[in-house]
Amino acid sequence: MIPFVDLKREYEEIKEEVNQAIQKVLESGWFILGGEAERFEKEFSKYVGVKYAIGVNSGSDALYLALKALGIREGDEVITVSHTFISTVDAIVRNGAKPIFIDIETETYCMDVTRIEEKITSRTKAILPVHLYGHTADMDPIMKIARKYGLCVVEDACQAHGAEYRGKKAGSIGDVGCFSFYPTKNLGAYGDGGMIVTSNEGLAEQLKMLRNYGQSKKYYHDFMGVNSRLAEIQATVLRVKLKHLDKWNEKRRVIAKVYNELLKGTEIVAPVERECTKHVYHLYVIRCKDRDMLQQRLLENGIQTQIHYPIPVHKQKAYFDLGYDVQLPVTEKVCGEVLSLPMYPFISNDEVSLIVETIMDPENWTE
Numbered sequence: 274m275i276p277f278v279d280l281k282r283e284y285e286e287i288k289e290e291v292n293q294a295i296q297k298v299l300e301s302g303w304f305i306l307g308g309e310a311e312r313f314e315k316e317f318s319k320y321v322g323v324k325y326a327i328g329v330n331s332g333s334d335a336l337y338l339a340l341k342a343l344g345i346r347e348g349d350e351v352i353t354v355s356h357t358f359i360s361t362v363d364a365i366v367r368n369g370a371k372p373i374f375i376d377i378e379t380e381t382y383c384m385d386v387t388r389i390e391e392k393i394t395s396r397t398k399a400i401l402p403v404h405l406y407g408h409t410a411d412m413d414p415i416m417k418i419a420r421k422y423g424l425c426v427v428e429d430a431c432q433a434h435g436a437e438y439r440g441k442k443a444g445s446i447g448d449v450g451c452f453s454f455y456p457t458k459n460l461g462a463y464g465d466g467g468m469i470v471t472s473n474e475g476l477a478e479q480l481k482m483l484r485n486y487g488q489s490k491k492y493y494h495d496f497m498g499v500n501s502r503l504a505e506i507q508a509t510v511l512r513v514k515l516k517h518l519d520k521w522n523e524k525r526r527v528i529a530k531v532y533n534e535l536l537k538g539t540e541i542v543a544p545v546e547r548e549c550t551k552h553v554y555h556l557y558v559i560r561c562k563d564r565d566m567l568q569q570r571l572l573e574n575g576i577q578t579q580i581h582y583p584i585p586v587h588k589q590k591a592y593f594d595l596g597y598d599v600q601l602p603v604t605e606k607v608c609g610e611v612l613s614l615p616m617y618p619f620i621s622n623d624e625v626s627l628i629v630e631t632i633m634d635p636e637n638w639t640e
């Protein structure tokens with residue numbers, strides 16, 4: 274069996290370091306918003322190349338709080354994509370605003386920036402691009418349009434820890450960047466966790482209060498906030514793992530190259546890395562016409578795969594009531610063809626070869 278992802282292999286590599294770090298937190302008797310969270314915030318902001326980082330409970334909360342801090346509220350519109358994890362859009366709706374969906378590029382699966390301007394109205398307040406699968410959206414045109422119309426930009430970098438766009442790290446280009454530390458992410462905690470990054474001091478101060486019941490000091494609440502802090506145990510795990518992130522991303526890139534080479538000359542569409550970007554392959558996503566059959570055949574051969582994502586957000590049952598009547602031809606085509614192959618720094622070359630051999634076996638392409 275080749276699992277889609279195997280976190281046990283990663284743990285084996287850092288077992289001693291991480292066990293010791295967790296032990297220290299246990300012995301400190303301090304579990305929420307202590308020294309470890311603060312140290313991790315400093316290290317992560319330095320890594321991303323911004324002034325401030327604010328640890329929160331999840332990537333979903335990072336997105337929700339970032340939009341809230343930017344003043345997004347009822348009646349506002351936020352331009353985003355439908356080919357993403359549902360949290361991107363939930364964050365807009367939870368703030369009372371309306372998501373305005375635009376289509377994606379066929380090659381990178383990220384926001385098609387040529388579609389932004391036609392959707393801008395007097396109610397548009399922000400653009401929310403997603404750096405999907407570990408590839409950054411085309412940020413220069415996005416920032417240019419945002420400056421022209423006075424809009425905020427929130428980067429959903431939940432799948433793009435360490436990814437780059439023209440030498441800048443994902444999350445550092447817009448007004449705010451949001452990260453998830455869900456365990457399977459390129460930088461993952463041992464539970465839920467998230468981070469908001471920004472170089473805007475006022476925004477950072479507000480976010481620190483928002484995540485902590487709107488407190489300016491203990492039991493003094495200046496506005497309504499939420500409980501969304503980064504636990505000390507998660508922060509200490511993330512501090513250990515951050516030191517390995519670049520090396521692990523590099524391994525992902527090498528594995529992607531091996532897949533790309535082996536898949537050359539087949540009908541499979543392999544992922545693309547745009548010239549000005551550095552893809553970190555959170556997911557290695559191929560595209561093919563008989564996707565469902567291929568997934569079934571791989572499973573019969575002991576190879577787990579996943580689909581990111583089978584239904585675009587605007588067609589999800591959860592959003593039926595909102596009645597999004599939009600035409601997104603690329604999004605709708607792609608979701609029927611994408612297939613994520615196993616991809617993590619600890620998958621072996623033999624496993625990758627076996628996966629590709631199974632894909633290439635003509636037997637697996639006939640009914």
Ligand SMILES: Cc1ncc(COP(=O)(O)O)c(C=O)c1O
Pocket residue numbers: 331332333334357358360361403429431432452453454455465466467
């Ligand atoms: C693109 C994207 N946005 C948002 C999120 C939400 O992050 P979390 O699961 O930490 O709430 C995820 C994570 O799954 C994601 O992949």
